Amino acid sequence: MCLLTAVLLTQAFVADTHAQSTPAPKLNILFPPGGKAGSTFEVTATGVDLGDVETLYFSFPGVKVELGDMGTATIPAAKKGATKGMAAGAQSTQKFTVTLPPAAPLGIHDVYLVSKSGVSNPRAFVVGDLAETTEKEPNDDAPPKSQKVDMNATVNGVISTPTDVDYYVFPVAKGQRIVLSCLTSSIDSRLPAYLELYANGKYIGSNKNYANNDALLDYTATVDGEAYVRVASFSYTQGGPDYFYRLSVTTNPWIDAVIPASVEPGKDAKVTVYGRNLPGGAIDPKAIIDGRPIEKMTTTVKAPGGRAGNALSYSGYRPPVFGTTDGFDLQLKGKSGASNPYLLTSALYPVTVDTGTNTSLEKAMSVKTPCEITGTIATRGESDYYRFSAKKGESIAIDAFGDRRGSDIDLRFQILKDNGDPVTEQDESNEQPLNYFYNRSDDPPHYRFNPTADGDYILKVSTKDGSINFGPRCLYIVRLGPDQPDFRLVAMPGDIQAPAGMTTGADSTYAYNVLVLKTGDFNANITVTGEDLPKGITVKPQIISSTLKVSSIGVTVEKSAPPYVGPIKLVGTAVVGGQKVQREVRAATISWPVQQNNVPTLTRLNRELMLGVRDTAAYGLVPGAEKVTVALGETIKIPVKLLPIDKSLKPTVQVSLATAPPGFSATPLSLAPGKEAGTLSIDQKAQGGVQPQAGIYTVILRGQTNPVVKPGQKPQGPPNITQHSFPVTVVVTPKGLGKFTVGSAVGTPAKVAPGQTAEIPVRVQRSFTDDSPTIIETTVPPTAKGIKVDELKLQASEEDGKLKVHVPAGTPPGQHILIVKAKAPFAGVEVVSEAKLTIVVTK
Numbered sequence: 040m041c042l043l044t045a046v047l048l049t050q051a052f053v054a055d056t057h058a059q060s061t062p063a064p065k066l067n068i069l070f071p072p073g074g075k076a077g078s079t080f081e082v083t084a085t086g087v088d089l090g091d092v093e094t095l096y097f098s099f100p101g102v103k104v105e106l107g108d109m110g111t112a113t114i115p116a117a118k119k120g121a122t123k124g125m126a127a128g129a130q131s132t133q134k135f136t137v138t139l140p141p142a143a144p145l146g147i148h149d150v151y152l153v154s155k156s157g158v159s160n161p162r163a164f165v166v167g168d169l170a171e172t173t174e175k176e177p178n179d180d181a182p183p184k185s186q187k188v189d190m191n192a193t194v195n196g197v198i199s200t201p202t203d204v205d206y207y208v209f210p211v212a213k214g215q216r217i218v219l220s221c222l223t224s225s226i227d228s229r230l231p232a233y234l235e236l237y238a239n240g241k242y243i244g245s246n247k248n249y250a251n252n253d254a255l256l257d258y259t260a261t262v263d264g265e266a267y268v269r270v271a272s273f274s275y276t277q278g279g280p281d282y283f284y285r286l287s288v289t290t291n292p293w294i295d296a297v298i299p300a301s302v303e304p305g306k307d308a309k310v311t312v313y314g315r316n317l318p319g320g321a322i323d324p325k326a327i328i329d330g331r332p333i334e335k336m337t338t339t340v341k342a343p344g345g346r347a348g349n350a351l352s353y354s355g356y357r358p359p360v361f362g363t364t365d366g367f368d369l370q371l372k373g374k375s376g377a378s379n380p381y382l383l384t385s386a387l388y389p390v391t392v393d394t395g396t397n398t399s400l401e402k403a404m405s406v407k408t409p410c411e412i413t414g415t416i417a418t419r420g421e422s423d424y425y426r427f428s429a430k431k432g433e434s435i436a437i438d439a440f441g442d443r444r445g446s447d448i449d450l451r452f453q454i455l456k457d458n459g460d461p462v463t464e465q466d467e468s469n470e471q472p473l474n475y476f477y478n479r480s481d482d483p484p485h486y487r488f489n490p491t492a493d494g495d496y497i498l499k500v501s502t503k504d505g506s507i508n509f510g511p512r513c514l515y516i517v518r519l520g521p522d523q524p525d526f527r528l529v530a531m532p533g534d535i536q537a538p539a540g541m542t543t544g545a546d547s548t549y550a551y552n553v554l555v556l557k558t559g560d561f562n563a564n565i566t567v568t569g570e571d572l573p574k575g576i577t578v579k580p581q582i583i584s585s586t587l588k589v590s591s592i593g594v595t596v597e598k599s600a601p602p603y604v605g606p607i608k609l610v611g612t613a614v615v616g617g618q619k620v621q622r623e624v625r626a627a628t629i630s631w632p633v634q635q636n637n638v639p640t641l642t643r644l645n646r647e648l649m650l651g652v653r654d655t656a657a658y659g660l661v662p663g664a665e666k667v668t669v670a671l672g673e674t675i676k677i678p679v680k681l682l683p684i685d686k687s688l689k690p691t692v693q694v695s696l697a698t699a700p701p702g703f704s705a706t707p708l709s710l711a712p713g714k715e716a717g718t719l720s721i722d723q724k725a726q727g728g729v730q731p732q733a734g735i736y737t738v739i740l741r742g743q744t745n746p747v748v749k750p751g752q753k754p755q756g757p758p759n760i761t762q763h764s765f766p767v768t769v770v771v772t773p774k775g776l777g778k779f780t781v782g783s784a785v786g787t788p789a790k791v792a793p794g795q796t797a798e799i800p801v802r803v804q805r806s807f808t809d810d811s812p813t814i815i816e817t818t819v820p821p822t823a824k825g826i827k828v829d830e831l832k833l834q835a836s837e838e839d840g841k842l843k844v845h846v847p848a849g850t851p852p853g854q855h856i857l858i859v860k861a862k863a864p865f866a867g868v869e870v871v872s873e874a875k876l877t878i879v880v881t882k
């Protein structure tokens with residue numbers, strides 16, 4: 040049963056007269072999905088539960104928002120076979136008049152709908168520097184039936200049915216290089232954009248999937264006149280109100296690639312930029328994209344240092360594969376305006392750049408570890424060779440980044456001996472990602488190279504799709520160096536099926552799902568704390584066990600807390616190699632649900648971790664303990680009380696766990712007025728081959744209201760009001776220390792002559808990490824009178840020691856069994872392993 044170290048709490052909840060029981064809004068579409076800095080325009084939000092809307096929250100300051108009219112929109116049924124973003128039927132609309140400050144930062148931001156009930160999921164919103172316009176149907180044919188737009192303008196449009204096509208005609212001047220950028224994935228749209236460009240009545244080219252579903256084309260006008268572009272949904276099978284786009288027709292710069300692709304934090308670096316309309320750029324005939332040479336220029340960038348060097352401050356699209364990516368924007372200013380934001384990443388080691396001529400074993404480029412190679416698969420089927428020295432016994436961690444830094448390549452690498460004999464090939468990771476944060480990558484897994492002899496070795500970098508995918512944008516980064524175990528944390532809403540906001544009432548706890556993304560051979564507990572929190576919001580330090588990939592983390596809102604909508608800061612701290620490592624918790628939300636099981640949702644990283652505080656919780660769940668300690672395999676029992684804060688509600692509440700650590704299986708508990716107290720029982724047993732493990736876990740109880748159904752009566756009571764308890768620490772202690780052996784061989788007695796001291800080897804291999812030493816104590820039986828054994832202390836880093844057994848002169852011959860106990864604390868609880876030692880006193 041429970042070794043209960045329960046801290047019983049005084050009841051903190053007092054009944055209130057009103058309560059938070061109406062759902063927070065859900066934002067499906069924000070249109071237009073962007074605007075020009077310094078301008079005023081109308082925006083329409085479409086979604087559900089839009090009652091009592093108050094404002095829009097932008098993830099940058101200085102925006103003026105005025106509330107406009109409400110209305111309704113009808114979402115048509117999706118075509119058979121097409122994936123659905125939204126259920127068909129009526130949704131609400133809410134108009135706003137938005138004024139962006141002139142200094143609004145260019146790039147992609149997050150916008151949230153705020154109502155009296157809380158804050159919605161985010162939608163992407165682009166701040167641009169071009170004139171903005173909105174699509175006007177009909178525009179389904181070539182000029183003169185096309186919609187006219189100006190040069191250097193952005194048009195916001197929708198592919199409203201699968202077969203909708205939108206044509207735009209624009210003026211061009213001889214010599215102008217015109218970039219057509221169509222953003223879709225970048226702005227939470229589901230449109231697979233397909234662009235076709237025509238000039239002087241002739242077809243010029245087409246593009247799709249420039250980056251994810253975004254499309255990009257460029258064209259240099261040979262005469263003054265007109266050109267037109269046709270926007271469609273690739274394959275014409277998908278369309279609807281969620282298939283919106285932002286098409287920019289511009290002479291602004293466009294950045295395609297930057298070499299080196301990473302910069303050491305806090306340092307300046309000279310970089311070569313590849314792209315179009317680059318300020319001071321010149322055509323590089325060798326840099327070809329879509330059959331056309333692009334330009335090149337050099338510039339100096341400064342990488343942020345300190346904690347910002349371990350953050351992702353990139354204002355472009357941030358898919359889940361960027362979860363462990365640290366980086367920042369490069370944006371260039373041209374005559375007509377600014378370029379796209381381009382991601383530069385933080386380097387861990389000194390950066391070395393692919394020479395371009397290292398395309399065979401003989402021409403391998405020499406590099407010195409530790410280093411961070413940034414290279415390009417520049418030509419069809421290219422392989423890049425790097426030579427490095429390594430010593431026997433040295434362990435070199437190799438991490439290769441392609442799509443985890445925004446490069447659309449299927450990267451792989453090989454290690455060869457100097458003579459070309461293969462040592463290993465690494466291509467894909469076997470790790471199974473979560474469906475709601477699908478960060479599967481084509482990059483090779485983290486690899487530890489342990490050379491068996493001193494010598495030179497070859498790193499060969501190539502791509503599986505190099506026959507079709509090559510050129511300046513096919514960048515990669517390979518790190519060679521000592522292993523640097525590290526982690527990033529990503530907080531998501533509790534709902535893992537559909538877009539959701541993060542709202543709770545005063546006098547309650549909000550439970551985030553916090554994902555642990557490990558890099559290198561990271562294996563440590565992480566403590567999550569809050570920083571600079573708003574008034575009335577507290578975060579009790581909470582531990583995420585080293586064995587977990589996901590944990591609940593609770594943010595508690597005091598009864599006195601004022602309403603709030605905005606960011607909060609959570610920080611994860613771990614000790615790695617004796618050093619304290621701190622990482623700010625990132626945020627992500629689902630953009631679109633997927634109806635079928637086992638299909639990943641569309642999810643992306645957000646700019647801020649949001650929290651909404653609205654009204655008072657409808658009811659409370661109060662655990663009877665802040666900390667529960669049990670041994671591995673035992674049932675965990677958490678007493679819990681239901682507090683009906685809103686007396687008008689008569690909730691029947693199903694109590695379970697917000698997230699269950701592997702091997703934890705809770706028996707659902709039902710609480711209701713009249714049966715307010717109960718105990719949640721959590722069994723520890725293997726599930727799907729996953730064994731429960733010792734550790735320190737943070738568990739949060741989750742309550743959900745169910746209507747009461749009685750035969751012959753209407754269901755009573757409110758459904759689906761979710762509340763969480765404050766976090767409870769569950770310490771699961773191991774059954775023993777791990778491996779503990781006494782004596783050179785088990786069962787072999789140690790022979791000692793009277794008057795001698797024997798040194799018996801002892802080995803302790805602990806199955807857990809703790810900084811405290813292991814104490815080894817020996818109990819001598821009364822029959823072995825006079826024999827003394829010294830207490831032995833092994834430091835946390837030591838496995839081996841010698842137990843000194845003193846046999847005084849005159850001890851009669853005989854055999855004695857001594858009990859040896861190794862003791863060490865686990866999370867403050869003493870854990871003991873026992874072994875027997877047989878001593879034979881000789882004549």
Ligand SMILES: [Ca+2]
Pocket residue numbers: 174176196197198199203204205
């Ligand atoms: Ca249209």
Ligand SMILES: [Ca+2]
Pocket residue numbers: 176177178179203204205206
């Ligand atoms: Ca159209």
Ligand SMILES: [Ca+2]
Pocket residue numbers: 393395414415416417421422423
């Ligand atoms: Ca190369």
Ligand SMILES: [Ca+2]
Pocket residue numbers: 449450451466467481482483503
């Ligand atoms: Ca691969």
